[in-house]
Amino acid sequence: MTTALRRLRNYIDGEFRDAADGRTTEVVNPATGEPYATAPLSGSEDVDAAMAAAEAAFPAWRDLIPAERQKVLLKIADRFEERAEELIAAESENCGKPIALVRSEEIPPMVDQIRFFAGAARMLEGRSAGEYMDGFTSIIRREPVGVCAQVAPWNYPMMMAVWKFAPALAAGNTVVIKPSDTTPASTVLIADIIGSVLDELGHPRGVFNVVCGDRETGRLMVEHRVPAMASITGSVRAGMQVAESASKDLKRVHLELGGKAPVVVFEDTDIAKAVEDIATAGYFNAGQDCTAATRVLVQESIHDEFVAALAKAASETKTGAVDDEGVLYGPLNNANQLKQVKGFIERLPAHAKIEAGGEQVGEKGYFFAPTVVSGLKQDDEIVQQEVFGPVITVQSFTDEKQAVEWANGVEYALASSVWTKDHARAMRMSKVLDFGCVWINTHIPLVAEMPHGGFKKSGYGKDLSAYGFDDYTRIKHVMTSLDG
Template identity: 35%
Template sequence: MRSFCLLRTRYLLHQVFPGQSITTMQRKYSLNVCAQLLRTQGYIDGHWISAASTFPVVDPATGEEIAKVADCGPAEAKQAVDSAHKAFYTWKQYTAKERSVLLRKWFDLLTLHKEDLAKLITFECGKTMKESLAEIAYSSSFLEWFSEQARRVYGDIVQPNTRDRRILLLKQPVGVASVITPWNFPSAMITRKVGAALAAGCTVVVKPAEDTPLSALALAELAGQAGIPAGVFNVVPCSREKTPSVGEVLCTDPLVAMVSFTGSTATGKILLKQAADTVKKTSMELGGHAPFIVFDSADVDKAVAGAMASKFRNSGQTCVCSNRFLVQNGIHDHFVKKLGQAMDTELRLGHGSDPNTTQGPLINVRAAQKVENQITDAVSRGATVLRGGKRLDGSFVQPTLLVDVTTDMLCTQQETFGPLLPVIRFNTEEEALAIANASQMGLAGYFYSQDISQIWRVTEALEVGMVGVNEGIISTSEASFGGVKQSGLGREGSKYGIDEYLDVKYMCFGGLTH
């Protein structure tokens, strides 16, 4: 019989949950999760460590505190780096097969505990249980993928320029990797990086987002159970206030060889500057501003389904969410009508643990205020609200559909990270591409067309790192993930993801006789 930890939510959001008593809310939206997975201390050198203070983790749907977590600072960050550096010299000596076996055990444990891990995501991040379970499957897939890729790190034997030498190119792990992750995928953004790092023979220090440390700490618990050696995987949770000082240690310490970050472009630029002084290797998955283009030749029903999936997953809080919807004049009205009907039918606000909910809260009030400001700005500049348009109590925002949108509005110039869908009308393919490529960001792009020639033209012309053609959901462990322009550096996932954690060493073997 497993022991359980009960975390209760008490704060009633009347506009979202009308007519429900506090007792009903407590019963309906309380988190029961395996106590073994609910960890609140830092994880360094295989041990759970406390800090001088703690910080609260809250349920964004209710505002209720669900846990207090150790507020690690620069001292703990340095301790974690030292531990990872010491462990590296042992871990890199493990054979690829040995590392593969341990990653596979970690994968098996995530699969075994998927329900509890999903509950943690729902309560600290706000996702629906359906989406949280999907994230755990996605998260697990990277451990499975890189457990296999660990055994496929190949060097090269190069034809020499003279007869008395041989040329070999070896691939070796870079060393300690600092991994700094966001709140919107609190499990998958860790495994996508750490799976590759550990497969390559690197050790890691993870700093999870202050909003969602519980998922990272649960991964640490399972890593220990899987047999990942002490010091190979470390987690340093901290509050928003201590994030800059902890981040500075992770980006400047000479023992750190590589920094991998997922988050905003503004923060990425700061980390790049910090890493530059010691010339660290970096992998940056930064902001997105994805265009979603619907051409006259598109299958409208499929385009509407793709738009719904791309925009409203995690309430619009993914870096590859479509942000600007460009619809060609010939089908504009038909598309907008069907899209509005789909929003009416398919979207329901609520707590993520309610199986009827499709749209949870945004991560915090600041995020909701940003969406509200973009809606207000768009309306003031002539946009029309066809659906939603209101911010509710706490961090809930109604799924919103705007038309008569122009390129001078904030919602078409800035990444939204919320359930706002602005539609821009266009006439020609050239016009759509000009609008799509006007952004400094270039992470993902989507378009719908049944014209084969147009599909190739637009795919090649879009200035992004990933393209969804007649598809709104594109992420998978087998494919490369990353952007161009100011959306980042490097690639994650796929066979290329492990290369970020490897150096190529040239070996010239001379003095040979024949």
């Protein structure tokens, strides 16, 4: 006997709809490897409909005073709390994530982030009006950019949707968002939540729309004539494709792409504390995090002791089913990602040594053991390329100069961390590390008030913070004659 698959649908202009041509794709639970739902495989007709709805809703939403948009976002945050268990269940099934961790580590920050941007809606800062030419007064208007085409990833589908829609809506834009084809369930539920709030408060139904689909669907969204801005969180390859597509009609582009965060550990570090924190920051969410602490550089005098302690921590780190106790992370998101992680391990050079893990775990699902690899060189593939799995690499450096050279010696530049008791050294390192974030004696904490975004091939634009809000606005100069 087969169990009927749940049917997920697009959300367009306040209505849940199947794809216009009826095409669907199966959605697999990565903890079991079995399909649990179908989702629309949307085409041009669906994208056209969503964009038309967002375009029609934009003038009324744009013209609301900020306090009214704030009311909507605050009610959305309240509704997230009220329906938290539904969101947790959807995200756990989406990603195979441990239920307890979704409840404690994702719901509270998401609610906080929505409320932050609700406040940001009323803080439209600009330079003061003034006379910069005799007889004329200049003022600055900060306006929404228009319809935003947004593409969210599969590693944090629910939270990344929040990072996208909250600042966009707060600034007065309307949204068409596409979740990953492997993780649409929580975004469809978010559409139900936001749609109900918009209806209750009497706002246009097309303010927020969800279109499910694959890469082709995303391409259709980015190349569509309506959006003024395209925002994507994803791979470097996907980001480059979006930037190229958007360039054809000069859309604004917001890219949060890959990472290869260096974790620079100096000899004066408290090894036990550093290992505990780094292991958590490296293995959390199965290492499927652009900021994950997966590239460790350790000063040679403490290298062996550090590696031994990290290997022990890896052996004590637990992965497993969504309701298992003491689990730090669940499976990799999909079969292709499991294959990619395995490939990095299979292609390790002869001089590398697997200190812990290195293999798939269990007979079903896409679980991979917490892994430590030592003996690596700077130009090794696993050092240079993003693994996006529960794999921590370790290199040994001699001095601060070499640590900086190796830390910066990758194409990514999203996040980094420095571990030392020497304040002056920490300040020197924070200055020269070429990354959008530098943590000192910690790794991975994020707050709504501070920006998240990188340099180089990690993309451009900021999520979170007032800077993230600014990315969804445009600046207009208005000059008036004082002659009357």
